[in-house]
Amino acid sequence: MTRPTTLRHGLLSALLAVAAVHAMAAPPSPTAGCAKPRTPEAFEAAFTEATVQRHSLPALTCAAVMSFNAATAAPKSMDLQILALDAQINLLEQIQLQLETQTYQGGDAYEDIKARWALGIRQGKALSARMAKAGSDPMIAGLRIIFDLVSVSSSLVKPEDAYKVASSAIGPLGALIDKNPKLLDGIGEVVLGRLYYQLPETAGGDLDKAVLHFAKAHEINRKQIVFQRWYAEGLVAVGRMNEARPVLARMAAMGEPEPLERQSYADELRAGVGLAGRAGDAALSQELADKRRALLKAFPELKTRAPAAISGHGGADPLTGKAVD
Structure with a gap:
C-alpha cells in the first residue's frame, strides 16, 4: 500500500525539479535593481x-x-x-x-x-x-511626433510599418517647424532632414531637402555634434565634398564632451571617420579616429558599436567562429 504514496512523492519531486529549472532559466525583469525614490x-x-x-x-x-x-x-x-x-x-x-x-540575434540577451x-x-x-x-503646444507636439518615429525605428518593427509612420510624419513636422523654426532647439530640423534623407523617393525622400534642413539645424546650434554629423552626411550624399570637410573638421576640433554627451560623441565620431574618408580626406578621417579612440580609452564604459553577436558570442559568427567584418 506504500507504492502510490511513493509514486506521488516521486512525481512531486519531478515537478518541483522542472519548476526550479524554469525559474532558473527565466530572464530577470528589465526593471530589476531600479531605484524607487520616495x-x-x-x-x-x-x-x-x-x-x-x-x-x-x-x-x-x-x-x-x-x-x-x-x-x-x-x-x-x-x-x-x-x-x-x-x-x-x-x-x-x-x-x-x-x-x-548586433549581427546575430537570439538568446537571453536578445x-x-x-x-x-x-x-x-x-x-x-x-x-x-x-x-x-495638453492642446497645441508645439514642443509637446514635436516630441510626440519624434516618439512615434523612434517607436518604429528598430529591426523589431516591420519595414513597411516604419515607412508608413515616417512618410506620414513629414507634413505635420514640417508644419510645426514652419511656425516654430527653432523647434526643440534644432532637433525638429534634424529629424525632418533625416526623414527626407532616409526615406526612398517613392515615400517622400529628397536629398536636397534633407541637406537644407540639416543646414538649418547646424545654424541653430553649431556646437551640437549630432547636427554637425548629419549636415556632413547630407553634403557628402549630394557630392558637396568641399563643404563637408570643414564641417567634419569642426567635429575633430571639439573639446571634451559633458558626461551626458559622451556616448553620442563616440557614436558621431565613428560616423565622421567614414564620412571624412568618403569626402576624400584620409588625414581628417585619421584625426577623427584618433579622437574617438582617445575618448573610448578615457571612458571604457562607452559602447564601441563594433559588430557583435547579441547571443553572447562577441563579434564572432557563433556557427563558424569567424570574426564579423
Missing part, C-alpha cells in the same frame, strides 16, 4: 544618475521607469510628462543603436532587449496619449 529630491538624484549613462541600457531603463512612475503620479505636471517621454525616447534610441551593431523595447513603447504610448490633451 521624495522629489531622491527622484531627481536617482534619475540624473541613471539618465547620464547613455551607454547603459539598464540605467536608461531605470530612468524611463522612474520618470514614468513620477509622471503617472502627477498627471497634471506637463514638465514631468515631457521629462518621462524624453526618457522613453532615449531608451528606444539606444536600443535601436545596439540592434544596428529577449532582454525586446523586453526593454516593449517597456519603452508601452510607457511612451501612455505618456503621449496623456500629453495629447
Whole structure:
C-alpha cells in the first residue's frame, strides 16, 4: 500500500525539479535593481544618475521607469510628462543603436532587449496619449511626433510599418517647424532632414531637402555634434565634398564632451571617420579616429558599436567562429 504514496512523492519531486529549472532559466525583469525614490529630491538624484549613462541600457531603463512612475503620479505636471517621454525616447534610441551593431540575434540577451523595447513603447504610448490633451503646444507636439518615429525605428518593427509612420510624419513636422523654426532647439530640423534623407523617393525622400534642413539645424546650434554629423552626411550624399570637410573638421576640433554627451560623441565620431574618408580626406578621417579612440580609452564604459553577436558570442559568427567584418 506504500507504492502510490511513493509514486506521488516521486512525481512531486519531478515537478518541483522542472519548476526550479524554469525559474532558473527565466530572464530577470528589465526593471530589476531600479531605484524607487520616495521624495522629489531622491527622484531627481536617482534619475540624473541613471539618465547620464547613455551607454547603459539598464540605467536608461531605470530612468524611463522612474520618470514614468513620477509622471503617472502627477498627471497634471506637463514638465514631468515631457521629462518621462524624453526618457522613453532615449531608451528606444539606444536600443535601436545596439540592434544596428548586433549581427546575430537570439538568446537571453536578445529577449532582454525586446523586453526593454516593449517597456519603452508601452510607457511612451501612455505618456503621449496623456500629453495629447495638453492642446497645441508645439514642443509637446514635436516630441510626440519624434516618439512615434523612434517607436518604429528598430529591426523589431516591420519595414513597411516604419515607412508608413515616417512618410506620414513629414507634413505635420514640417508644419510645426514652419511656425516654430527653432523647434526643440534644432532637433525638429534634424529629424525632418533625416526623414527626407532616409526615406526612398517613392515615400517622400529628397536629398536636397534633407541637406537644407540639416543646414538649418547646424545654424541653430553649431556646437551640437549630432547636427554637425548629419549636415556632413547630407553634403557628402549630394557630392558637396568641399563643404563637408570643414564641417567634419569642426567635429575633430571639439573639446571634451559633458558626461551626458559622451556616448553620442563616440557614436558621431565613428560616423565622421567614414564620412571624412568618403569626402576624400584620409588625414581628417585619421584625426577623427584618433579622437574617438582617445575618448573610448578615457571612458571604457562607452559602447564601441563594433559588430557583435547579441547571443553572447562577441563579434564572432557563433556557427563558424569567424570574426564579423
